[in-house]
Amino acid sequence: MKIAVLGGDGFCGWPAALHLSDLGHDVVIVDNLSRRSIDEELGATSLTPIRSIEERVTAWQEVSGHRLGFAELDVAQDYDGLVALLLRERPDAVVHFAEQRAAPYSMKSPAHKRYTVDNNTNATHNVLCALVETELDAHLVHLGTMGVYGYGTAGMKIPEGYLDVEVTPEGGADGDRVSVQMLYPTNPGSIYHMTKCLDQQLFAYYAKNDALRITDLHQGIIWGTHTDQTERDERLINRFDYDGDYGTVLNRFLMQAAVGYPLTVHGTGGQTRAFIHIRDMVRCVQIALEHPPARGDRVKIFNQMTQTHRVRDLAELVARISGATVEMVPNPRHEAAENELHVTNDTFLDLGLRPTLLEEGLLVEVEEVARRYAHRADLEKIPCTSVWTKEQQPGVPASRTTRAAPAEQSA
Secondary structure: OEEEEEOOOOOOHHHHHHHHHHOOOEEEEEEOOHHHHHHHHHOOOOOOOOOOHHHHHHHHHHHHOOOEEEEEOOOOOOHHHHHHHHHHHOOOEEEEOOOOOOHHHHOOOHHHHHHHHHHHHHHHHHHHHHHHHHOOOOEEEEEOOHHHHOOOOOOOOEOOOEEEEEEOOOOOOOOOOEEEEEEOOOOOOOHHHHHHHHHHHHHHHHHHHHOOOEEEEEEOEEEOOOOOOOOOOHHHOOOOOOOOOOOOHHHHHHHHHHHOOOEEEEOOOEOEEEEEEHHHHHHHHHHHHHOOOOOOOOOEEEEEOOEEEEHHHHHHHHHHHHOOOEEEEOOOOOOOOEOOOOEOOHHHHHOOOOOOOOOHHHHHHHHHHHHHOHHHOOHHHOOOOOOOOOOOOOOOOOOOOOOOOOOOOOO
């Protein structure tokens, strides 16, 4: 297949692009390199050294023999450029990672909230509108989030996108029921998560109105750093974010252990979240591409996760294998202190995914990566300073003066 990977220079986009290229697909990365600009804004670079996109692409061709295309383009702002790219490349599939992905970053200030909504929603709608305008029958695979569901499940398993309900029709007799299937009610916990909920509504409309073929992957929290492709050459290494805005919780714990920093658990640590290893993420994108919906079908929604874990349990596990200490800190997020989470992920399992489960050996592997590059860490960037409400948490500085995200950032 010819595949355009939007946001292919990012934490998920880069390893996914390499994985698909390694399978023999003709892959072109489309990115405006905004994640690198956000590094400069935050003063917090990846723990692992990230080469320029030109060096990355050249290294991949040297190592694998596969050509990887690259087009620098702002998907959210340059609609005409996007249309021209689609007509030039004529991809069979488009993988959409081109959104600002961090919940804390989206809550830093009014400017960051507005940037995240403008960027993410415009990027998604531009892609949908461009596919209709160009009349390309390309399968769109979008990386969403488990966060669209919220985290209150009332003890039931969260279904894959759709909820089966029964209603009593107007004027119906006692006992009459009509079965209806609807999108699972959304309950976003941040501006970032809200944009993914808006994406979901846009997808439903364009699948219904324009018969676009769309798959939406509701993904859990990523852990791990290497895939089979990124570990072949240091020039191909993936991002390892550890700062309070972009670092994912388990990777942050492992990095903190590697540099002798206490493991920072927000609030009670009773938050239960869905997780997936980065190797499984790239395989899930592959599986989704290999099983597209037919034209006229509703949006396919997969829950892209493999396990659920309570945050304090993860901290205790990392502390046990590394000898680190655990420190409870005020929670900057507006969320329940404790929650259960039960999730259905049958579709990927039925299609052949063999999950990479959380094991001590794999945790040690990630910690070794963190130790190798520990000299690059800035310990002042570890605490999360983005807050969810105007009322300040003890010890958490106000974010009103945080510098706004540059308007040109989008992919």
